[in-house]
Amino acid sequence: MFAQQVTRSSPAAGQLITIAPGLALPGLTMTFAADEEIFGQEEAAEFVYKVLSGAVRTSCVRSDGSRHIGDFHLPGDVFGLAAGATHRACAEAIVTSKIGLVRRSTLERAAERDGDAARQLWSLTSRELANLQDHLRLLSQKDATRRVGAFLLKLSRRGSSATLELPMSREDIGDHLGLTLETVSRAFGRLTRDQAIALPSARRVVVRDTAALAA
Amino acid sequence: MFAQQVTRSSPAAGQLITIAPGLALPGLTMTFAADEEIFGQEEAAEFVYKVLSGAVRTSCVRSDGSRHIGDFHLPGDVFGLAAGATHRACAEAIVTSKIGLVRRSTLERAAERDGDAARQLWSLTSRELANLQDHLRLLSQKDATRRVGAFLLKLSRRGSSATLELPMSREDIGDHLGLTLETVSRAFGRLTRDQAIALPSARRVVVRDTAALAA
DNA sequence: CGCAGGTTTGACTTCACTCAATCGGCGTGG
């Protein structure tokens, strides 16, 4: 059931990781296999992470055993920045992923030295917060099809092409949107029938009508 | 239907507003009547606000006309900090509220001068983000009673006494939790029957069993 | 070629929404 650290690569040190435009800091890169844990809930927050390739989900388990996926992180995204002393969620690679790591202490020293770096970090956190507010608005919306549509729309805005390659399963999407995997699947079906998207395969989505998704 | 600026007080300038522990900045205080707008959606974000007394809701209207309440702000809370150039939501006083205002430019100058101030602001934003993540976890939970229970629990942790005075209506709570006002009312009823809370009056809640609320 | 995983589809149930009526407190005015 759980991630096994089968193919964790030996860390490569001495890399420069670009945390924000104009803010590159020394760190290391590691490769994580699918379903491998990057950091755990309640774990001390030692690093800040950046997705170089692959995809990551940050999730936590509720008291009733159900899982909540806070967010998905795609190449270019920085995550683990919002944590306090310990992580409030765990992060796992969805597919094989190359991750850049920068020590928080490195970050803090850079912020102290350089006011511009501090502002970049502040701005990064603010943008993350705005993202979260959007997602909140999405979730407080009830209609399942709209939720899935908005989710796909957000993904499609990231990619250059109209075709999306989904790294995550229906269950992952469900746990992110507060729906069951069956409902997510039915929403895909309805969107396909309504010509809003096309589904060449289960994990490949072609966005046909962005307006219909936003509806 | 909408806020009317009936009793807006003339602003009192030259006050020191405590934005964060050890970060008091010059600003002004204003008093807003119930349902009066503090700032509007799409409005330029000129100030950062702090609740001195009363209660505030930040909300926005979705494309389908329904209202989403992002958060409630109680005395001591700072809001409007996360905004970019313009506000992404509007803020209204729920009851008569005294609000402290500090210009963003004042804040930014303080952050540039003083590294510690910058860190305080960063930390404030991070805490707001963590709050939002909690709320997200709450919302992706389906059970209406649990949502309301968790909401009351969060409120009760703020107050010193076990008795809560709710400034907001059932509809406000519903728009915050993604429920209808009737469902909120039924959840209150169920929690009362289960001895988790007592309801001396509609707007007064006595928390009897915190464990039952968390369940 | 067959297995295992994720995905789709189906039948049934449950829970929240909708619409509607009633209740209750509070302020106003007679």
Next chain:
DNA sequence: CCACGCCGATTGAGTGAAGTCAAACCTGCG
């Protein structure tokens, strides 16, 4: 001081959308 009216809250009946359980279906991979 009491009666009325207003507004928010509660309660009820019926509907609909998503959840649950279960079976069938791909599809990539050993």
